[in-house]
Amino acid sequence: MIRVEALSKSYGAVKALDAISLEVNQGEILGLLGPNGxxxxxxxxxxxxxxxxxxxxxxxxxxxxxxxxxKTRALLGYLPEYNPLYQDLLVYDYLHYIAAMxxxxxxxxxxxxxxxxxxxxxxxxxxxxxxxxxxGNRQRVGLAQAMIHDPEILILDEPTAGLDPNQIxxxxxxxxxxxxxxxxxxxxxxxxxxxxxxDRVVIIHRGKVVADGSTKMLQSQxxxxxxxxxxxxxxxxxxxxxxxxxxxGVVRVERAEDEGTEIQGYTLTTDRGTxxxxxxxxxxxx
Numbered sequence: 001m002i003r004v005e006a007l008s009k010s011y012g013a014v015k016a017l018d019a020i021s022l023e024v025n026q027g028e029i030l031g032l033l034g035p036n037g038x039x040x041x042x043x044x045x046x047x048x049x050x051x052x053x054x055x056x057x058x059x060x061x062x063x064x065x066x067x068x069x070x071k072t073r074a075l076l077g078y079l080p081e082y083n084p085l086y087q088d089l090l091v092y093d094y095l096h097y098i099a100a101m102x103x104x105x106x107x108x109x110x111x112x113x114x115x116x117x118x119x120x121x122x123x124x125x126x127x128x129x130x131x132x133x134x135x136g137n138r139q140r141v142g143l144a145q146a147m148i149h150d151p152e153i154l155i156l157d158e159p160t161a162g163l164d165p166n167q168i169x170x171x172x173x174x175x176x177x178x179x180x181x182x183x184x185x186x187x188x189x190x191x192x193x194x195x196x197x198x199d200r201v202v203i204i205h206r207g208k209v210v211a212d213g214s215t216k217m218l219q220s221q222x223x224x225x226x227x228x229x230x231x232x233x234x235x236x237x238x239x240x241x242x243x244x245x246x247x248x249g250v251v252r253v254e255r256a257e258d259e260g261t262e263i264q265g266y267t268l269t270t271d272r273g274t275x276x277x278x279x280x281x282x283x284x285x286x
Contacts, residue, residue: 001026001183002047002065002153007056008207009042016042018207019056029179031194032187034204040187041081043204044157047185048078060153077146081157081187083138085145087131091122094130095144102149116144120174136167143174154178156186160193172197228268228276229256232284237264243283249274 002024009017017039024030032040045051047058049069058065060072086094095116099109117126120140125133130141139159146154159175160168175197178184188194194201195215203211203218211218232240237255244253249271256265270276 001061002185003057003059004043004047005057005059007043007046007053007058009039009046009051009053015207017046017053017056020204020207020209022202022209022212024183024185026183027179028200029175029184029186029198031198031201032185032204033189033191033194033201034187035189038189038204039207040189040204041157044078044155044185044187045080048076048155049073050078050080074149075152077149077151077154079139079142079146079154079156079159081161083142085130085138085141087129089130091126091128091130091133091141092117094141095148098145099148104149112148112150116148119147120144121170134167136163136170139163139167139171140174143171143178147178152182154182154184154186156184158188159186160188168193226270226274226276228270228280230266230268230280230284231256232264232266235264240264240266244268244280247276247279247283249276249279 004020004022006019006021007017008015008019020039020043032043034040042051046053047060047065049065049072053066061075063072063075065072086097089097092113095113096109099112104112117123120143122137122140122144125137130138133141143156143159146156156175160171163171175184175186179199186194186197198215200213201211201215201218202209230244241253241255244250244266247268250268251271252269254267256267268276268280
């Protein structure tokens, strides 16, 4: 659905993006993970048509995301990191205004605003000024304005930044519900954020993509090889070594320092993600 190829962007001498490439599938919730300054916001601004890259291509449903920004913006809902809202407007009036700006026919606007108020949990806040709302409710208003024209793709930059734990949980639940019907791209510098929300994670560091995959796969890669220290009080060393090497998932077995004459020690190196302890216990009992 979205293809980014060799995207680069510099701010003076600072290279924010260094030829990054990635793809986003239809119906996927993709998380861009990385520390502050990694290039996440720059990537999302380019995808949203807000910023022009120095080089590279963006394909959004067959449209050129760099040259055809007017067409691609119609497919997108965008919530920037610093949620720009009109503080003096009532929530209802603000969403009605955004619906008009997005070109919704006048006879559909009232119903669409009502739908977004219901979906985003804004019913108690609809008659308040935007500036009177809590940070969490302002984020909900931001999500409502991003979705009011029913876009196929949602781009959310740090959607839970500055929220308390309860508000974070509520926004995560809302994003997961939205992800059942839409393609969602969100950024965060917090691993637990993307773990709880996203189907897939792309890790960006210093303007480069350094990892891409499911959260489980990336955790397994990061964990590396595991080692298990086994201490046995009986058994012939050669037979024990052979039995330990035969266990599924064992990469290497080495003799460890014996503790006295009775105790034999062995160090087992295992495949990533393999927990050998239950098998070792069963082998020892046998």
